Amino acid sequence: MEDTKKAHKAHVLVLPYPAQGHINPMLQFSKRLSSKGIKPTLSPTIYISKSMQTTTIPTHYGPPIQIRPISDGYDDGGYNQAESTAVYLDSLRTNGSVSLAHLIKKLHEEGDSVKAIIYDGFLPWALDVAKQFGLVGVVFFTQACTVNSIYYHVQRGLIQLPLSGHDSTKVSVPGAPELHPWEAPSFVHSYGSYPFWFDVVLGQFSNIDQADWVLCNIFYDMEKEVVDWMAKMWKIRTIGPTVPSYYLENRLEDNKDYGLQLVKPNTTICKNWLDSKPRDSVIYIAFGSAAKLSEQQFEELGRGLINSHHNFLWVVRDSEQAKLPKGFLDEILSGQGLVVEWASQLEVLAHEAIGCFVTHCGFNSVLEALSLGVPVVGIPQWTDQGTNAKFLEDVWGVGIRAKVDDDGIVREKQFEKCIREVMEGERREEITKNVVKWKKLAKEAVDEGGSSDKNIDEFVAFLGGC
Numbered sequence: 001m002e003d004t005k006k007a008h009k010a011h012v013l014v015l016p017y018p019a020q021g022h023i024n025p026m027l028q029f030s031k032r033l034s035s036k037g038i039k040p041t042l043s044p045t046i047y048i049s050k051s052m053q054t055t056t057i058p059t060h061y062g063p064p065i066q067i068r069p070i071s072d073g074y075d076d077g078g079y080n081q082a083e084s085t086a087v088y089l090d091s092l093r094t095n096g097s098v099s100l101a102h103l104i105k106k107l108h109e110e111g112d113s114v115k116a117i118i119y120d121g122f123l124p125w126a127l128d129v130a131k132q133f134g135l136v137g138v139v140f141f142t143q144a145c146t147v148n149s150i151y152y153h154v155q156r157g158l159i160q161l162p163l164s165g166h167d168s169t170k171v172s173v174p175g176a177p178e179l180h181p182w183e184a185p186s187f188v189h190s191y192g193s194y195p196f197w198f199d200v201v202l203g204q205f206s207n208i209d210q211a212d213w214v215l216c217n218i219f220y221d222m223e224k225e226v227v228d229w230m231a232k233m234w235k236i237r238t239i240g241p242t243v244p245s246y247y248l249e250n251r252l253e254d255n256k257d258y259g260l261q262l263v264k265p266n267t268t269i270c271k272n273w274l275d276s277k278p279r280d281s282v283i284y285i286a287f288g289s290a291a292k293l294s295e296q297q298f299e300e301l302g303r304g305l306i307n308s309h310h311n312f313l314w315v316v317r318d319s320e321q322a323k324l325p326k327g328f329l330d331e332i333l334s335g336q337g338l339v340v341e342w343a344s345q346l347e348v349l350a351h352e353a354i355g356c357f358v359t360h361c362g363f364n365s366v367l368e369a370l371s372l373g374v375p376v377v378g379i380p381q382w383t384d385q386g387t388n389a390k391f392l393e394d395v396w397g398v399g400i401r402a403k404v405d406d407d408g409i410v411r412e413k414q415f416e417k418c419i420r421e422v423m424e425g426e427r428r429e430e431i432t433k434n435v436v437k438w439k440k441l442a443k444e445a446v447d448e449g450g451s452s453d454k455n456i457d458e459f460v461a462f463l464g465g466c
């Protein structure tokens with residue numbers, strides 16, 4: 001026991017916000033740390049930890065990842081059990097702080113003290129707890145740096161809200177292209193929508209000046225100038241993409257998935273179906289773990305898919321299935337389409353049958369599309385997704401954003417046009433060239449001596465030395 005404890009360079013607590021899109025990157029980053037001799041302990045909420053059904057995630061390349069959960073005050077049902085978002089976030093902060101402090105003390109008593117807390121930017125109170133115990137405080141951003149820079153500017157009063165309603169209004173931060181209002185994060189362009197989430201994204205900057213390190217889940221080439229600008233203020237390092245190693249440089253043995261699925265994926269059904277389809281022939285369409293589409297939007301997408309005459313694999317979560325157009329599932333029985341409740345997204349994106357990815361542009365999906373080299377059609381819904389779509393189209397050039405009408409709906413014809421453009425149109429050649437370029441850059445970033453790899457080495461050396 002004693003030997004195991006001494007075998008690692010440092011022990012760190014990793015604290016994700018309790019949602020699939022936030023746990024995936026921090027769990028994957030924990031694996032990277034383990035591969036470099038750091039012992040990570042992951043602290044999801046008790047409710048989330050129940051679906052993990054393990055207390056240890058073994059790694060072949062370094063110290064195993066222990067799971068030591070904390071309480072958000074809703075141990076039996078998590079977020080869904082709370083009366084409202086506001087109540088949940090408040091409970092997470094108050095119960096989470098107490099529970100985290102308790103865990104730190106307990107680990108100390110067990111002779112397994114932690115040196116640092118790596119916490120999701122959505123949980124700035126974790127920095128207060130870290131400082132209370134004299135620990136290194138490391139904030140981990142799960143969203144793009146431009147998005148974060150915009151929130152920083154709003155939080156410091158450098159961008160005034162509401163934005164002026166004038167057509168020529170632009171949102172501008174150093175190092176990033178000027179954004180039309182609709183390309184800015186939704187909490188910024190639709191000021192007053194989701195006030196509690198607005199507080200959360202701005203709260204990331206409430207105490208950032210006290211953080212010892214700022215880690216960003218991007219790789220440097222993605223947003224060079226924005227990172228350089230932020231680096232003037234904080235010790236910021238890019239460490240991404242946190243996509244399982246198998247799909248990148250493949251240095252972490254047996255690292256093919258993130259290791260946590262809150263919903264069981266229909267892996268075999270998807271694989272068998274994809275195996276039966278020709279190369280580059282399938283549209284994969286998925287909107288992540290949280291987005292809710294209107295019935296009208298489902299109707300337009302469903303018609304567009306059928307009329308495109310391309311094959312498609314559509315993830316429609318259980319809670320969304322009732323919104324599928326009437327008779328839709330019968331119509332696709334001939335084999336043109338497959339609808340599943342949840343997929344192994346990485347396996348799907350890596351399959352040679354996939355020709356394009358219709359995505360809500362959640363940031364993990366963005367990183368996965370870039371890393372696995374899949375052209376995209378962006379249909380952003382809210383939060384940072386509109387900004388991500390802008391970068392996918394105009395900065396990285398790996399796809400296009402579908403336009404919405406005055407009611408905020410992507411209509412069938414527009415959708416079909418986008419699909420055709422990416423699957424078979426004139427732009428496919430240019431997009432494919434860019435896709436190949438970004439896939440290579442993503443791999444290089446995490447490979448030995450790459451920008452993210454060097455940054456992780458620097459971080460690990462710091463932890464080992466302090």
Ligand code: UDP
Nearest residue numbers: 021288289290315342343345362363364365
């Ligand atoms: N995902 C998955 N299967 C699905 C849909 C999504 O495994 O059918 C994964 C996807 O690979 C990504 C995460 O869920 O890692 C979703 O994160 P993202 O940031 O894209 O969206 P969010 O769910 O946060 O809106």
